[in-house]
Amino acid sequence: MTTRRKFIRNTSIASMGIVTVPGFAYKKFSVTDKLNVGLIGVGLRGTNHLQNLLLRKDVNVTAICDIDENRIAIAKKHIADANGKSPKVFGANEHDYKNLLALQEVDAVIIATPWLWHTRMTVDAMEAGKYAGVEVSASNTLEECWDLVNTHERTGTHMMILENVNYRRDVLAVLNMVKQNVFGEMVHYRCGYQHDLRHVKFNDGKTAYGKGVEFGEKGISESKWRTEHSVKRNADVYPTHGLGPVA
Incomplete structure:
Protein backbone atom coordinates (compact mmCIF):
# COMPACT_ATOMS: atom_id res chain seq x y z
CA MET A 1 0.00 0.00 0.00
CA THR A 2 1.28 3.47 -0.83
CA THR A 3 1.97 5.52 2.27
CA ARG A 4 2.08 9.29 2.43
CA ARG A 5 5.86 9.04 2.87
CA LYS A 6 6.26 7.01 -0.32
CA PHE A 7 3.94 9.35 -2.19
CA ILE A 8 5.93 12.41 -1.12
CA ARG A 9 9.22 10.75 -1.95
CA ASN A 10 8.09 9.51 -5.37
CA THR A 11 6.45 12.78 -6.40
CA SER A 12 9.52 14.72 -5.27
CA ILE A 13 11.77 12.55 -7.43
CA ALA A 14 9.41 12.90 -10.40
CA SER A 15 9.28 16.67 -9.96
CA MET A 16 13.08 16.86 -9.90
CA GLY A 17 13.16 14.96 -13.18
CA ILE A 18 10.78 17.44 -14.77
CA VAL A 19 12.78 20.44 -13.63
CA THR A 20 16.15 19.11 -14.76
CA VAL A 21 15.19 18.36 -18.37
CA PRO A 22 15.48 21.71 -20.18
CA GLY A 23 13.25 22.86 -22.99
CA PHE A 24 16.27 23.20 -25.27
CA ALA A 25 17.16 19.51 -24.78
CA TYR A 26 16.35 18.93 -28.45
CA LYS A 27 19.30 21.16 -29.35
CA LYS A 28 22.56 19.23 -29.41
CA PHE A 29 25.16 20.60 -27.02
CA SER A 30 28.71 19.35 -26.54
CA VAL A 31 30.73 19.69 -23.36
CA THR A 32 32.62 22.57 -24.96
CA ASP A 33 29.52 24.56 -25.91
CA LYS A 34 28.56 27.62 -23.91
CA LEU A 35 24.98 28.37 -22.95
CA ASN A 36 23.73 31.68 -24.35
CA VAL A 37 21.70 33.51 -21.73
CA GLY A 38 19.59 36.65 -21.95
CA LEU A 39 18.48 38.67 -18.95
CA ILE A 40 15.06 40.31 -18.83
CA GLY A 41 15.28 42.81 -16.01
CA VAL A 42 18.63 43.98 -14.66
CA GLY A 43 17.59 45.81 -11.51
CA LEU A 44 19.16 44.90 -8.18
CA ARG A 45 18.12 41.24 -8.39
CA GLY A 46 18.79 40.90 -12.10
CA THR A 47 22.25 42.43 -11.65
CA ASN A 48 22.96 39.88 -8.93
CA HIS A 49 22.08 37.10 -11.39
CA LEU A 50 24.28 38.76 -14.00
CA GLN A 51 27.25 38.87 -11.65
CA ASN A 52 26.84 35.16 -10.89
CA LEU A 53 26.60 34.31 -14.60
CA LEU A 54 29.78 36.26 -15.33
CA LEU A 55 31.66 34.03 -12.89
CA ARG A 56 30.92 30.99 -15.04
CA LYS A 57 33.10 29.75 -17.88
CA ASP A 58 30.27 27.86 -19.62
CA VAL A 59 27.91 30.82 -20.15
CA ASN A 60 27.70 33.74 -22.56
CA VAL A 61 25.49 36.70 -21.68
CA THR A 62 24.28 37.60 -25.15
CA ALA A 63 21.38 39.99 -24.47
CA ILE A 64 19.96 42.21 -21.75
CA CYS A 65 16.61 43.99 -21.45
CA ASP A 66 15.40 46.75 -19.14
CA ILE A 67 13.41 49.94 -19.62
CA ASP A 68 15.66 51.73 -17.10
CA GLU A 69 18.66 53.12 -19.01
CA ASN A 70 20.67 53.48 -15.80
CA ARG A 71 20.35 49.76 -15.06
CA ILE A 72 21.35 48.92 -18.62
CA ALA A 73 24.50 51.03 -18.22
CA ILE A 74 25.35 49.26 -14.95
CA ALA A 75 24.84 45.83 -16.53
CA LYS A 76 26.98 46.68 -19.56
CA LYS A 77 29.79 47.84 -17.28
CA HIS A 78 29.70 44.56 -15.33
CA ILE A 79 29.96 42.63 -18.59
CA ALA A 80 32.80 44.82 -19.88
CA ASP A 81 34.69 44.52 -16.59
CA ALA A 82 34.43 40.73 -16.91
CA ASN A 83 35.85 40.95 -20.43
CA GLY A 84 32.57 39.77 -21.89
CA LYS A 85 31.34 40.52 -25.38
CA SER A 86 28.98 43.50 -25.60
CA PRO A 87 25.39 42.16 -25.43
CA LYS A 88 22.45 43.12 -27.56
CA VAL A 89 20.32 45.61 -25.66
CA PHE A 90 16.53 45.90 -25.53
CA GLY A 91 14.51 48.49 -23.67
CA ALA A 92 12.64 50.63 -26.14
CA ASN A 93 9.36 49.87 -24.38
CA GLU A 94 7.75 47.40 -21.98
CA HIS A 95 7.27 44.80 -24.73
CA ASP A 96 10.76 44.97 -26.24
CA TYR A 97 11.64 41.79 -24.33
CA LYS A 98 9.78 39.89 -27.06
CA ASN A 99 12.48 40.92 -29.53
CA LEU A 100 15.08 39.47 -27.16
CA LEU A 101 13.14 36.20 -27.08
CA ALA A 102 13.24 36.08 -30.88
CA LEU A 103 17.05 35.97 -30.96
CA GLN A 104 18.71 32.81 -32.24
CA GLU A 105 21.67 33.52 -29.96
CA VAL A 106 19.58 33.18 -26.80
CA ASP A 107 19.05 29.66 -25.42
CA ALA A 108 17.72 30.61 -22.00
CA VAL A 109 16.50 33.66 -20.13
CA ILE A 110 16.47 34.84 -16.55
CA ILE A 111 13.43 36.95 -15.72
CA ALA A 112 13.87 39.35 -12.81
CA THR A 113 11.24 42.00 -13.43
CA PRO A 114 8.39 43.45 -11.34
CA TRP A 115 6.01 40.69 -10.23
CA LEU A 116 3.10 41.60 -12.48
CA TRP A 117 5.25 40.77 -15.52
CA HIS A 118 6.53 37.39 -14.36
CA THR A 119 3.87 35.10 -15.82
CA ARG A 120 3.37 36.84 -19.16
CA MET A 121 7.12 36.98 -19.78
CA THR A 122 7.64 33.35 -18.76
CA VAL A 123 4.77 32.20 -20.97
CA ASP A 124 6.23 34.16 -23.90
CA ALA A 125 9.66 32.63 -23.22
CA MET A 126 8.25 29.10 -23.29
CA GLU A 127 6.31 29.92 -26.44
CA ALA A 128 9.60 31.01 -28.00
CA GLY A 129 11.28 27.76 -26.97
CA LYS A 130 13.58 29.40 -24.42
CA TYR A 131 14.34 27.78 -21.08
CA ALA A 132 13.11 30.28 -18.48
CA GLY A 133 14.38 30.89 -14.98
CA VAL A 134 11.86 33.24 -13.35
CA GLU A 135 12.23 35.05 -10.07
CA VAL A 136 9.76 34.52 -7.26
CA SER A 137 6.94 34.61 -6.91
CA ALA A 138 6.43 33.83 -10.63
CA SER A 139 2.67 34.44 -10.54
CA ASN A 140 0.10 36.61 -8.79
CA THR A 141 -3.09 34.58 -9.18
CA LEU A 142 -4.14 30.95 -9.39
CA GLU A 143 -5.03 31.55 -13.03
CA GLU A 144 -1.46 32.60 -13.72
CA CYS A 145 -0.19 29.46 -11.99
CA TRP A 146 -2.23 27.41 -14.44
CA ASP A 147 -0.97 29.54 -17.33
CA LEU A 148 2.57 28.43 -16.48
CA VAL A 149 1.61 24.75 -16.16
CA ASN A 150 -0.55 24.70 -19.29
CA THR A 151 2.05 26.48 -21.42
CA HIS A 152 4.73 24.03 -20.33
CA GLU A 153 2.53 21.04 -21.15
CA ARG A 154 1.52 22.48 -24.51
CA THR A 155 4.97 23.62 -25.67
CA GLY A 156 7.23 21.10 -23.94
CA THR A 157 9.50 23.98 -22.95
CA HIS A 158 10.52 24.07 -19.32
CA MET A 159 10.81 26.78 -16.73
CA MET A 160 12.09 26.92 -13.18
CA ILE A 161 11.05 29.22 -10.36
CA LEU A 162 14.23 30.64 -8.83
CA GLU A 163 13.13 29.93 -5.27
CA ASN A 164 16.45 30.33 -3.48
CA VAL A 165 15.13 29.33 -0.05
Whole structure:
Protein backbone atom coordinates (compact mmCIF):
# COMPACT_ATOMS: atom_id res chain seq x y z
CA MET A 1 0.00 0.00 0.00
CA THR A 2 1.28 3.47 -0.83
CA THR A 3 1.97 5.52 2.27
CA ARG A 4 2.08 9.29 2.43
CA ARG A 5 5.86 9.04 2.87
CA LYS A 6 6.26 7.01 -0.32
CA PHE A 7 3.94 9.35 -2.19
CA ILE A 8 5.93 12.41 -1.12
CA ARG A 9 9.22 10.75 -1.95
CA ASN A 10 8.09 9.51 -5.37
CA THR A 11 6.45 12.78 -6.40
CA SER A 12 9.52 14.72 -5.27
CA ILE A 13 11.77 12.55 -7.43
CA ALA A 14 9.41 12.90 -10.40
CA SER A 15 9.28 16.67 -9.96
CA MET A 16 13.08 16.86 -9.90
CA GLY A 17 13.16 14.96 -13.18
CA ILE A 18 10.78 17.44 -14.77
CA VAL A 19 12.78 20.44 -13.63
CA THR A 20 16.15 19.11 -14.76
CA VAL A 21 15.19 18.36 -18.37
CA PRO A 22 15.48 21.71 -20.18
CA GLY A 23 13.25 22.86 -22.99
CA PHE A 24 16.27 23.20 -25.27
CA ALA A 25 17.16 19.51 -24.78
CA TYR A 26 16.35 18.93 -28.45
CA LYS A 27 19.30 21.16 -29.35
CA LYS A 28 22.56 19.23 -29.41
CA PHE A 29 25.16 20.60 -27.02
CA SER A 30 28.71 19.35 -26.54
CA VAL A 31 30.73 19.69 -23.36
CA THR A 32 32.62 22.57 -24.96
CA ASP A 33 29.52 24.56 -25.91
CA LYS A 34 28.56 27.62 -23.91
CA LEU A 35 24.98 28.37 -22.95
CA ASN A 36 23.73 31.68 -24.35
CA VAL A 37 21.70 33.51 -21.73
CA GLY A 38 19.59 36.65 -21.95
CA LEU A 39 18.48 38.67 -18.95
CA ILE A 40 15.06 40.31 -18.83
CA GLY A 41 15.28 42.81 -16.01
CA VAL A 42 18.63 43.98 -14.66
CA GLY A 43 17.59 45.81 -11.51
CA LEU A 44 19.16 44.90 -8.18
CA ARG A 45 18.12 41.24 -8.39
CA GLY A 46 18.79 40.90 -12.10
CA THR A 47 22.25 42.43 -11.65
CA ASN A 48 22.96 39.88 -8.93
CA HIS A 49 22.08 37.10 -11.39
CA LEU A 50 24.28 38.76 -14.00
CA GLN A 51 27.25 38.87 -11.65
CA ASN A 52 26.84 35.16 -10.89
CA LEU A 53 26.60 34.31 -14.60
CA LEU A 54 29.78 36.26 -15.33
CA LEU A 55 31.66 34.03 -12.89
CA ARG A 56 30.92 30.99 -15.04
CA LYS A 57 33.10 29.75 -17.88
CA ASP A 58 30.27 27.86 -19.62
CA VAL A 59 27.91 30.82 -20.15
CA ASN A 60 27.70 33.74 -22.56
CA VAL A 61 25.49 36.70 -21.68
CA THR A 62 24.28 37.60 -25.15
CA ALA A 63 21.38 39.99 -24.47
CA ILE A 64 19.96 42.21 -21.75
CA CYS A 65 16.61 43.99 -21.45
CA ASP A 66 15.40 46.75 -19.14
CA ILE A 67 13.41 49.94 -19.62
CA ASP A 68 15.66 51.73 -17.10
CA GLU A 69 18.66 53.12 -19.01
CA ASN A 70 20.67 53.48 -15.80
CA ARG A 71 20.35 49.76 -15.06
CA ILE A 72 21.35 48.92 -18.62
CA ALA A 73 24.50 51.03 -18.22
CA ILE A 74 25.35 49.26 -14.95
CA ALA A 75 24.84 45.83 -16.53
CA LYS A 76 26.98 46.68 -19.56
CA LYS A 77 29.79 47.84 -17.28
CA HIS A 78 29.70 44.56 -15.33
CA ILE A 79 29.96 42.63 -18.59
CA ALA A 80 32.80 44.82 -19.88
CA ASP A 81 34.69 44.52 -16.59
CA ALA A 82 34.43 40.73 -16.91
CA ASN A 83 35.85 40.95 -20.43
CA GLY A 84 32.57 39.77 -21.89
CA LYS A 85 31.34 40.52 -25.38
CA SER A 86 28.98 43.50 -25.60
CA PRO A 87 25.39 42.16 -25.43
CA LYS A 88 22.45 43.12 -27.56
CA VAL A 89 20.32 45.61 -25.66
CA PHE A 90 16.53 45.90 -25.53
CA GLY A 91 14.51 48.49 -23.67
CA ALA A 92 12.64 50.63 -26.14
CA ASN A 93 9.36 49.87 -24.38
CA GLU A 94 7.75 47.40 -21.98
CA HIS A 95 7.27 44.80 -24.73
CA ASP A 96 10.76 44.97 -26.24
CA TYR A 97 11.64 41.79 -24.33
CA LYS A 98 9.78 39.89 -27.06
CA ASN A 99 12.48 40.92 -29.53
CA LEU A 100 15.08 39.47 -27.16
CA LEU A 101 13.14 36.20 -27.08
CA ALA A 102 13.24 36.08 -30.88
CA LEU A 103 17.05 35.97 -30.96
CA GLN A 104 18.71 32.81 -32.24
CA GLU A 105 21.67 33.52 -29.96
CA VAL A 106 19.58 33.18 -26.80
CA ASP A 107 19.05 29.66 -25.42
CA ALA A 108 17.72 30.61 -22.00
CA VAL A 109 16.50 33.66 -20.13
CA ILE A 110 16.47 34.84 -16.55
CA ILE A 111 13.43 36.95 -15.72
CA ALA A 112 13.87 39.35 -12.81
CA THR A 113 11.24 42.00 -13.43
CA PRO A 114 8.39 43.45 -11.34
CA TRP A 115 6.01 40.69 -10.23
CA LEU A 116 3.10 41.60 -12.48
CA TRP A 117 5.25 40.77 -15.52
CA HIS A 118 6.53 37.39 -14.36
CA THR A 119 3.87 35.10 -15.82
CA ARG A 120 3.37 36.84 -19.16
CA MET A 121 7.12 36.98 -19.78
CA THR A 122 7.64 33.35 -18.76
CA VAL A 123 4.77 32.20 -20.97
CA ASP A 124 6.23 34.16 -23.90
CA ALA A 125 9.66 32.63 -23.22
CA MET A 126 8.25 29.10 -23.29
CA GLU A 127 6.31 29.92 -26.44
CA ALA A 128 9.60 31.01 -28.00
CA GLY A 129 11.28 27.76 -26.97
CA LYS A 130 13.58 29.40 -24.42
CA TYR A 131 14.34 27.78 -21.08
CA ALA A 132 13.11 30.28 -18.48
CA GLY A 133 14.38 30.89 -14.98
CA VAL A 134 11.86 33.24 -13.35
CA GLU A 135 12.23 35.05 -10.07
CA VAL A 136 9.76 34.52 -7.26
CA SER A 137 6.94 34.61 -6.91
CA ALA A 138 6.43 33.83 -10.63
CA SER A 139 2.67 34.44 -10.54
CA ASN A 140 0.10 36.61 -8.79
CA THR A 141 -3.09 34.58 -9.18
CA LEU A 142 -4.14 30.95 -9.39
CA GLU A 143 -5.03 31.55 -13.03
CA GLU A 144 -1.46 32.60 -13.72
CA CYS A 145 -0.19 29.46 -11.99
CA TRP A 146 -2.23 27.41 -14.44
CA ASP A 147 -0.97 29.54 -17.33
CA LEU A 148 2.57 28.43 -16.48
CA VAL A 149 1.61 24.75 -16.16
CA ASN A 150 -0.55 24.70 -19.29
CA THR A 151 2.05 26.48 -21.42
CA HIS A 152 4.73 24.03 -20.33
CA GLU A 153 2.53 21.04 -21.15
CA ARG A 154 1.52 22.48 -24.51
CA THR A 155 4.97 23.62 -25.67
CA GLY A 156 7.23 21.10 -23.94
CA THR A 157 9.50 23.98 -22.95
CA HIS A 158 10.52 24.07 -19.32
CA MET A 159 10.81 26.78 -16.73
CA MET A 160 12.09 26.92 -13.18
CA ILE A 161 11.05 29.22 -10.36
CA LEU A 162 14.23 30.64 -8.83
CA GLU A 163 13.13 29.93 -5.27
CA ASN A 164 16.45 30.33 -3.48
CA VAL A 165 15.13 29.33 -0.05
CA ASN A 166 14.76 25.76 -1.32
CA TYR A 167 18.54 25.52 -1.39
CA ARG A 168 19.42 27.01 1.99
CA ARG A 169 21.61 24.68 4.05
CA ASP A 170 19.07 24.36 6.85
CA VAL A 171 16.25 23.58 4.41
CA LEU A 172 18.36 21.00 2.57
CA ALA A 173 19.34 19.48 5.92
CA VAL A 174 15.68 18.95 6.84
CA LEU A 175 14.98 17.51 3.37
CA ASN A 176 17.81 15.04 3.89
CA MET A 177 16.38 14.10 7.28
CA VAL A 178 12.98 13.45 5.68
CA LYS A 179 14.61 11.23 3.06
CA GLN A 180 16.43 9.35 5.83
CA ASN A 181 13.08 8.75 7.58
CA VAL A 182 14.18 10.61 10.71
CA PHE A 183 10.63 11.86 11.34
CA GLY A 184 8.73 8.76 10.24
CA GLU A 185 5.61 9.15 8.13
CA MET A 186 4.94 12.82 7.39
CA VAL A 187 1.25 13.66 7.79
CA HIS A 188 1.19 17.42 8.44
CA TYR A 189 3.24 20.41 7.30
CA ARG A 190 3.35 24.04 8.37
CA CYS A 191 5.29 26.84 6.76
CA GLY A 192 5.74 30.57 6.89
CA TYR A 193 7.98 33.46 6.04
CA GLN A 194 8.69 36.71 7.86
CA HIS A 195 10.20 39.67 6.05
CA ASP A 196 9.23 43.05 7.47
CA LEU A 197 9.77 45.70 4.80
CA ARG A 198 8.33 48.64 6.77
CA HIS A 199 11.71 49.86 7.99
CA VAL A 200 13.81 49.19 4.92
CA LYS A 201 15.22 52.02 2.88
CA PHE A 202 16.93 51.28 -0.42
CA ASN A 203 19.77 53.63 -1.21
CA ASP A 204 21.71 53.02 -4.43
CA GLY A 205 21.35 49.27 -4.00
CA LYS A 206 22.36 49.21 -0.33
CA THR A 207 19.89 48.48 2.46
CA ALA A 208 19.79 50.53 5.67
CA TYR A 209 17.44 49.81 8.55
CA GLY A 210 15.52 52.10 10.86
CA LYS A 211 15.16 55.08 8.51
CA GLY A 212 11.71 54.37 7.14
CA VAL A 213 10.72 52.84 3.87
CA GLU A 214 11.21 54.61 0.55
CA PHE A 215 9.07 53.55 -2.39
CA GLY A 216 7.51 54.94 -5.55
CA GLU A 217 9.62 57.53 -7.32
CA LYS A 218 11.88 57.94 -4.28
CA GLY A 219 12.79 54.27 -4.31
CA ILE A 220 15.68 52.51 -6.01
CA SER A 221 15.08 49.54 -8.33
CA GLU A 222 12.51 47.13 -6.81
CA SER A 223 11.56 49.51 -3.99
CA LYS A 224 9.85 51.63 -6.66
CA TRP A 225 7.14 48.99 -7.05
CA ARG A 226 7.50 46.20 -4.49
CA THR A 227 6.15 48.03 -1.43
CA GLU A 228 3.02 49.01 -3.37
CA HIS A 229 1.93 45.36 -3.30
CA SER A 230 2.01 45.28 0.49
CA VAL A 231 0.23 48.64 0.73
CA LYS A 232 -2.61 47.84 -1.69
CA ARG A 233 -3.11 44.07 -1.51
CA ASN A 234 -4.65 42.20 1.41
CA ALA A 235 -2.81 38.95 0.77
CA ASP A 236 0.36 36.97 1.27
CA VAL A 237 2.08 38.61 -1.69
CA TYR A 238 5.27 36.56 -1.46
CA PRO A 239 4.32 33.01 -0.49
CA THR A 240 6.91 30.81 -2.18
CA HIS A 241 9.69 31.19 0.43
CA GLY A 242 7.47 29.23 2.77
CA LEU A 243 5.69 26.99 0.28
CA GLY A 244 8.78 26.08 -1.76
CA PRO A 245 10.61 24.08 0.94
CA VAL A 246 7.39 22.42 2.14
CA ALA A 247 6.48 21.41 -1.41
